[in-house]
Amino acid sequence: MKMISFATILMTGAALMACGDAAPKADKAPAAATTSAAPAATEAQQSDAISPLYKDGINDANRGDKTGVVRLHGTINQPAGGEVTLYESEGRNTIEVAKTRLSNRSFDFGEIEVSRGFYKISLNGETNATDIILNPDEPDVELMFNSSRLTANKSAGNSKENTGWFAYQSMENTNNSEVRKLRSSIKDAGAFRARIEEQIKQKQAELVDQQHALMDQYPGTYLAKFLGWKNPKYPNNQGRFFEDIDPLDNSAVRSLAISDRVQNMMRTFSGGTDSGFLACIDLVKAHFEPNPVALESVLYTMLDGFYNTGKETICQYILDNYIFDEDCGADLSDAIRIRAQGIINLQLGKTPPNFQIDKWDGGTLDLYETCAQNEYTLLMFWASWCHKCEQEIPNLGPVYAKYGYKGFEIVGVSLDQVRNTWEKAIKDNGMTWPNVSQLQAWNSPVVSEYKVTATPTYFLLDKEGKIVLKPKRYFQVDKFLSESLK
Numbered sequence: 404m405k406m407i408s409f410a411t412i413l414m415t416g417a418a419l420m421a422c423g424d425a426a427p428k429a430d431k432a433p434a435a436a437t438t439s440a441a442p443a444a445t446e447a448q449q450s451d452a453i454s455p456l457y458k459d460g461i462n463d464a465n466r467g468d469k470t471g472v473v474r475l476h477g478t479i480n481q482p483a484g485g486e487v488t489l490y491e492s493e494g495r496n497t498i499e500v501a502k503t504r505l506s507n508r509s510f511d512f513g514e515i516e517v518s519r520g521f522y523k524i525s526l527n528g529e530t531n532a533t534d535i536i537l538n539p540d541e542p543d544v545e546l547m548f549n550s551s552r553l554t555a556n557k558s559a560g561n562s563k564e565n566t567g568w569f570a571y572q573s574m575e576n577t578n579n580s581e582v583r584k585l586r587s588s589i590k591d592a593g594a595f596r597a598r599i600e601e602q603i604k605q606k607q608a609e610l611v612d613q614q615h616a617l618m619d620q621y622p623g624t625y626l627a628k629f630l631g632w633k634n635p636k637y638p639n640n641q642g643r644f645f646e647d648i649d650p651l652d653n654s655a656v657r658s659l660a661i662s663d664r665v666q667n668m669m670r671t672f673s674g675g676t677d678s679g680f681l682a683c684i685d686l687v688k689a690h691f692e693p694n695p696v697a698l699e700s701v702l703y704t705m706l707d708g709f710y711n712t713g714k715e716t717i718c719q720y721i722l723d724n725y726i727f728d729e730d731c732g733a734d735l736s737d738a739i740r741i742r743a744q745g746i747i748n749l750q751l752g753k754t755p756p757n758f759q760i761d762k763w764d765g766g767t768l769d770l771y772e773t774c775a776q777n778e779y780t781l782l783m784f785w786a787s788w789c790h791k792c793e794q795e796i797p798n799l800g801p802v803y804a805k806y807g808y809k810g811f812e813i814v815g816v817s818l819d820q821v822r823n824t825w826e827k828a829i830k831d832n833g834m835t836w837p838n839v840s841q842l843q844a845w846n847s848p849v850v851s852e853y854k855v856t857a858t859p860t861y862f863l864l865d866k867e868g869k870i871v872l873k874p875k876r877y878f879q880v881d882k883f884l885s886e887s888l889k
Contacts, residue, residue, distance in 0.1 A: 460631025464623030471539025477546035520657020760839035778810030787828035
């Protein structure tokens with residue numbers, strides 16, 4: 404399974420994707436099969452024609468950003484109660500805003516100051532969460548969840564924003580599911596391939612029609628504006644690709660609009676080449692440069708996406724030219740540099756963050772201490788449900804046996820959630836090396852710190868804890884150790 408993210412941008416002639424088993428993030432469907440990249444459009448091919456799919460969702464009522472007080476409350480059908488958390492969205496990232504208790508199936512955040520955009524509400528951890536819209540134009544928002552699972556049956560009777568958004572989520576999920584089924588049947592379609600491709604186009608057109616209908620039904624809402632950003636006004640003009648997204652409108656940052664548009668631009672105009680990516684990056688940067696808030700968000704979106712797909716030379720271009728450059732980075736805050744440092748620390752020759760996590764068989768493992776006790780330590784992110792891990796682990800056993808007495812250690816970091824399943828997998832696979840887990844799956848803090856988007860993911864560290872190799876397969880580890888541990 405692959406996670407939909409900016410990492411699905413095109414790479415070397417194919418969609419940029421994290422390989423292996425990847426995170427089914429809440430409200431994230433598995434990505435469609437990898438498709439070949441379209442050639443970059445030449446200047447002669449580019450056009451100022453307005454797309455028939457485009458519809459302007461902005462009017463005087465929802466133009467720009469707005470900050471104000473909103474009372475957020477509601478009910479969740481969970482008799483046991485628990486903790487309800489509210490997060491503000493920034494692209495695909497979230498920032499915690501507030502917490503409250505669920506008592507007698509009710510929760511109430513009281514009056515909180517928010518700005519227009521998407522937020523996430525969760526019950527007892529980020530795994531059980533759903534996206535909502537908050538807009539000061541609606542000062543009272545009551546949400547009703549008729550199940551303990553927040554993505555299930557839900558309603559928002561007094562909120563046009565969320566009534567429309569919940570309806571759209573259902574439409575989009577159904578449409579995406581139908582498109583995925585059609586795509587999966589193409590390889591065996593034979594003479595019917597063209598017919599299936601036409602059916603896919605029809606399904607995609609149906610979703611656009613539904614977007615436009617909701618925009619007409621809920622004019623002046625943030626939802627209408629967001630749906631209007633779904634389809635670029637000038638889809639065939641690289642220089643005008645972002646023209647319909649106002650760079651000064653910070654409400655765009657609190658949505659997937661910018662990151663989705665960046666992904667779309669890379670797919671359409673890069674041609675899958677480094678030079679094509681760099682040209683797109685420069686245009687995106689130029690568009691959002693008037694607004695440091697949006698600029699920081701989009702720079703990190705691109706940096707994170709290219710890192711997750713192994714394009715570290717592209718990451719370095721963004722770091723050197725736009726984030727740490729004395730001129731271009733002058734208006735950026737320290738926050739973007741701190742976030743960028745997290746990616747820098749995961750590059751070859753750098754030292755990734757330390758962690759102390761409980762081991763499956765007792766005690767706590769300190770990564771830096773483990774590294775100091777060995778010549779090389781292989782950090783392996785894996786999961787009991789990962790099919791590629793099932794293939795890799797039996798091959799790691801002989802490598803461990805061959806080099807373990809020479810100063811080689813393996814530390815398994817599991818992305819499991821259920822202790823019994825995790826422990827059974829360790830025993831069944833004969834994993835004799837140390838294993839740790841925070842039992843929070845993709846929401847584990849260590850997974851976030853190491854920016855793991857697929858399993859298995861490897862980092863080979865030296866005695867000082869520095870990254871000496873970022874292998875994809877076990878045999879690359881074997882080769883390195885055969886040359887380094889004589």
